[in-house]
Amino acid sequence: xxxxxxxxxxxxxxxxxxxxxxxxxxxxxxxxxxxxxxxxxxxxxxxxxxxxxxxxxxxxxxxxxxxxxxxxxxxxxxxxxxxxxxxxxxxxxxxxxxxxxxxxxxxxxxxxxxxxxxxxxxxxxxxxxxxxxxxxxxxxxxxxxxxxxxxxxxxxxxxxxxxxxxxxxxxxxxxxxxxxxxxxxxxxxxxxxxxxxxxxxxxxxxxxxxxxxxxxxxxxxxxxxxxxxxxxxxxxxxxxxxxxxx
Amino acid sequence: xxxxxxxxxxxxxxxxxxxxxxxxxxxxxxxxxxxxxxxxxxxxxxxxxxxxxxxxxxxxxxxxxxxxxxxxxxxxxxxxxxxxxxxxxxxxxxxxxxxxxxxxxxxxxxxxxxxxxxxxxxxxxxxxxxxxxxxxxxxxxxxxxxxxxxxxxxxxxxxxxxxxxxxxxxxxxxxxxxxxxxxxxxxxxxxxxxxxxxxxxxxxxxxxxxxxxxxxxxxxxxxxxxxxxxxxxxxxxxxxxxxxxxxxxxxxxxxxxxxxxxxxxxxxxxxxxxxxxxxxxxxxxxxxxxxxxxxxxxxxxxxxxxxxxxxxxxxxxxxxxxxxxxxxxxxxxxxxxxxxxxxxxxxxxxxxxxxxxxxxxxxxxxxxx
Numbered sequence: 001x002x003x004x005x006x007x008x009x010x011x012x013x014x015x016x017x018x019x020x021x022x023x024x025x026x027x028x029x030x031x032x033x034x035x036x037x038x039x040x041x042x043x044x045x046x047x048x049x050x051x052x053x054x055x056x057x058x059x060x061x062x063x064x065x066x067x068x069x070x071x072x073x074x075x076x077x078x079x080x081x082x083x084x085x086x087x088x089x090x091x092x093x094x095x096x097x098x099x100x101x102x103x104x105x106x107x108x109x110x111x112x113x114x115x116x117x118x119x120x121x122x123x124x125x126x127x128x129x130x131x132x133x134x135x136x137x138x139x140x141x142x143x144x145x146x147x148x149x150x151x152x153x154x155x156x157x158x159x160x161x162x163x164x165x166x167x168x169x170x171x172x173x174x175x176x177x178x179x180x181x182x183x184x185x186x187x188x189x190x191x192x193x194x195x196x197x198x199x200x201x202x203x204x205x206x207x208x209x210x211x212x213x214x215x216x217x218x219x220x221x222x223x224x225x226x227x228x229x230x231x232x233x234x235x236x237x238x239x240x241x242x243x244x245x246x
Numbered sequence: 247x248x249x250x251x252x253x254x255x256x257x258x259x260x261x262x263x264x265x266x267x268x269x270x271x272x273x274x275x276x277x278x279x280x281x282x283x284x285x286x287x288x289x290x291x292x293x294x295x296x297x298x299x300x301x302x303x304x305x306x307x308x309x310x311x312x313x314x315x316x317x318x319x320x321x322x323x324x325x326x327x328x329x330x331x332x333x334x335x336x337x338x339x340x341x342x343x344x345x346x347x348x349x350x351x352x353x354x355x356x357x358x359x360x361x362x363x364x365x366x367x368x369x370x371x372x373x374x375x376x377x378x379x380x381x382x383x384x385x386x387x388x389x390x391x392x393x394x395x396x397x398x399x400x401x402x403x404x405x406x407x408x409x410x411x412x413x414x415x416x417x418x419x420x421x422x423x424x425x426x427x428x429x430x431x432x433x434x435x436x437x438x439x440x441x442x443x444x445x446x447x448x449x450x451x452x453x454x455x456x457x458x459x460x461x462x463x464x465x466x467x468x469x470x471x472x473x474x475x476x477x478x479x480x481x482x483x484x485x486x487x488x489x490x491x492x493x494x495x496x497x498x499x500x501x502x503x504x505x506x507x508x509x510x511x512x513x514x515x516x517x518x519x520x521x522x523x524x525x526x527x528x529x530x531x532x533x534x535x536x537x538x539x540x541x542x543x544x545x546x547x548x549x550x551x552x553x554x555x556x557x558x559x560x561x562x563x564x565x566x567x568x569x570x571x572x573x574x575x576x577x578x579x580x581x582x583x584x585x586x587x588x589x590x591x592x593x594x595x596x597x598x599x600x601x602x603x604x605x606x607x608x609x610x611x612x613x614x615x
Contacts, residue, residue, distance in 0.1 A: 050456045072458060080456035084449025090264045091257065102253030103457045157456075 001028045003155050003186040004049060006060030006067070011044050011053060018044040020209035021058060026202075028154070031177065031187045033197045035233065036206030039242045042190055043159070045206065049188070050157055051075045063154045076104065079148035079156035083163065086144045089133035093124055096132060097147055104151035118146050138169030145176055155186040162193065174199055194230040205233060207240045250459050254467035258441070262471045268437060272472075276429045276479045277486065283421045284491040291377045296343040297324045297335060302351035310389060314345070319381045336368045342378050343367050411580050422487045423575035424548035426480065427568045430506070431513050431542045434476045436534035438517030441468045443530040461610060469514045476513075480506045487579075496582030502575065505588070508595055509571040515602035516567070522609040542568040570595050 004026035011019040019041045026032045036042040047053040049062050051071030059068050063077040080086070087096045097115040106114065119125045122142055124135075132140060141161060149156050158177075162170045174196070181187055189200070197203050197217060204214040213220055213236060217229055226232045262268065296314065300307050315322040323341065326332075335341040346364040348354075355361040365382050367375040412419045442465060445451040454464050480503065487493040495502065516538065524530040543549060545559070546568035552560055563569050570591045577583040577591075585592070 052452070052455055075456060076458045078456070080453055082449045082452045084452075086450060086453045088257070088261075088448075088450065091260060095257075095260065099253050099257050100457075103250045103454070103459055105249055105458070108249065 002026065002061075003028050003030075003064075004032075004060070004062050004188070006049075006058065008058030009045070009048060009055050009060060009067075010057045011041075011048060012056045017209055019048065019055075022211055024204060024211060024214055026155075026186060026188060028186055029181055029184050030202060031181050031189065031200045033200035033203035034188060034190045034206070035197060035203055036190075037237050037240055040206040040240065041209040042206050046157060046159065046188070046190065050078060050080055077153050077155075079151070079153040081144055081148045081156065081158045081161050083159040083161075085140070086148065087132050087140060090131060092129050092131055093119065093135065093143060094128040096143070097150065100147045101150055106151055114150060118150060122146060138165055138172070141165055141169065141173055142176060145173065145180075149180060149185060153185070155188060156180070158187065158189040160190055160192060162191065162196065170196075194228065194233055197229040197233075203229070205236050207236055208242050212236050212239075250457070251463050251467055254454075254459065254464065255470045258468055259471045261441070262475070272433055272437065272475050272479065273482070275433070276425070276483050279425050279429060280422075280483060280486045280491070283425060284418060284486075291374050291381070292319055293321050294319060294342040294374075294378045294381075295321050295323045295340060296345060296378075296382075297326060297332065297341045298322055299326045299329045299332070299344060299346045301327065301349040302347050302353075304352035306352035306355060307347045310347075310386075313385060313389060314382075317381075317385060319378070320385075332366060336366075339368070341368070342374065343382060345382065418487075418491045418493050419580050421548070422483070422491065422493045423572055423579060424546070426483050426506070426575055427509075427546055427548065427572045428539075428542060429479055429483065430476055430509055430571075431516075431568050432534070432539055433479065434472055434510055434513035435517040435520060435538055436531060437475075438469050438472050438514050439520040439524065439530040439534055440527050441472070442518065442521035443524050443527050446525060447527055462607070465518055465610065469518070472517075473507075473510055473514065476510045477503075477507065480510075493579070495579050497578035497584065501585060502578045505571070505574050505578070505592060505595075508592065508599070509567070509574075512567045512571075512595055512599045512602065515599050515606060519602055519606040519609065522606060541566050545569055546572045548572055567595060567598050570598075 002025045004024075006025070007023050009019060009022040010017065022045060034042060034046065044053065048055050048067065051062070051067070051074040054068060054071070059066065061067065062074045065071075065073040065077070067074070088099075091099065094115060097118060098111060101111040101115065102108075116125075119128050122139070124139065124143065127135060127139075132143075135143075145156075145158070145161065148158075162173055165173070170193075177187055177189070177199075189196075191197065200217065202214065202216050203220060204211050205220075206212065213223070213232070215223065220226075220232050221228065224232045224235050226235065262272075298307075298311050298314070300311065311322060311325060314320045320343075329344070329346060332341070332344045335344070344366040346366065348362060348364075351361050351363075363386065365379050367379045369375040445454065445464075445468070451464075455461065484495065484499075484502075488495060517534070520530055520533050520537070524533060545552070545563035545566040547563070548568075552563050552569070555563070574588050574591050574595075577588050581587075
């Protein structure tokens, strides 16, 4: 089942075409890596898929809903974890969970139960009433991920979720992602860490607004005669015309 | 309203209450300004230090000098025989006025019915100089009237000046409406715009936008706590005004509060507009302070009368919301007028709010792209 399906997705800002006729799909339960250099159009593409931007032309569906006409339904059925960190430092762990749950219309009583279960699962119960700024970054990341999926979306978008985090915590974070994917959640993740690209089922690499490569990491390494994803990426990025934008 | 909206409002309240600096700013600032204006700053010029050059040293001059010294507006520091030291005193700033009685003052007054007095003023501060000289003139007039009371003169134009609404010319009557206007404008607009921009800067705005919440809900939820706090500020200011500074509320309190609520909405709309222009909190703060404070101060009529300004500036002042609110507050508090007198101003404020909200919403939507 295709959780994301886009055809000819294009977004232009005046003369500048940020996203140029993207056509691809993502399957349910897949961990899909969405790579690209800064300025390649990654962020814009992801924003369109989240219902934050409307495409200039082309279209598709996310979680079964039309990108152009059903952005509200899309928002209800996706999770999102922002690059700059999704949680509020001056709220407690529990308050953060309750807040985001409230945004997705989870009934209060159920929300309370679920948040206690979540805290328990993460081992955060003793720290539930602590302000988030007092928690280590790794715990915050894991909490942010859990919060992003607590309303049981069909797909979660992760925008560089492991920035600034030590390797062990990164590993644990990816364990969480695997677990969630096993339960049927589709993961759409962008990252700058090429080793993380190896963890994905399939990877796409955007260059100059277009998809320059899309396949499993193993297949890409063969295709580009590279030892690792890092090399694949560098080979592709070298051909890029555009450098980092806004 | 959806649970999401109330969740956001609750969160916003938590943000505000957990930030001691902005809380202090929001609640303590009005109190400080009121006390400052009430007790420290004033337009009245009291206890001006003056020197008298008495070249006559007669009965009349002695009586007059005593009058001056006993007045709460003057303090006679020295009585001199000649005017030489005066320019030195002015240069040092130890005297504001010098009053010169010529020789034979009382003698001339008695025999020719006229005598002259010279008032020298240090006009390096022209406003205070004019006021102090004015007071001196009044003192002489009063003395003169008492003298005339004993003589009959053929024609007389009796001048009766009544200072309506504020007979004692208490400056508090002027600045309480002014402080209310300024505080609301600066606090609401600035705090709201900073709150919205902070969300953008932290990166959580994106997450909110990716949720089912509508942008309007997000923005309004940010405005709610500041509306509440601003309203509390209004109440604090009024309490201080009435009980500490003895400024009356002669009109309807309900009307005053309602108009204040309207003005709060106007300032929040302004804050929203500012937030669409800034990516960083400090920029938002800067734009609010500089972009709003100066025009609000200058064009509201609080510090400088608008009628004195050149025509183009008078026209500009019409576009400044503080001008209208200031008039409304003065009308209700000091003049005790009702809605019938201020419906025009109210309508203008309402119109401004709607227009500002419209522009801000449009800009907000464009930025989402």
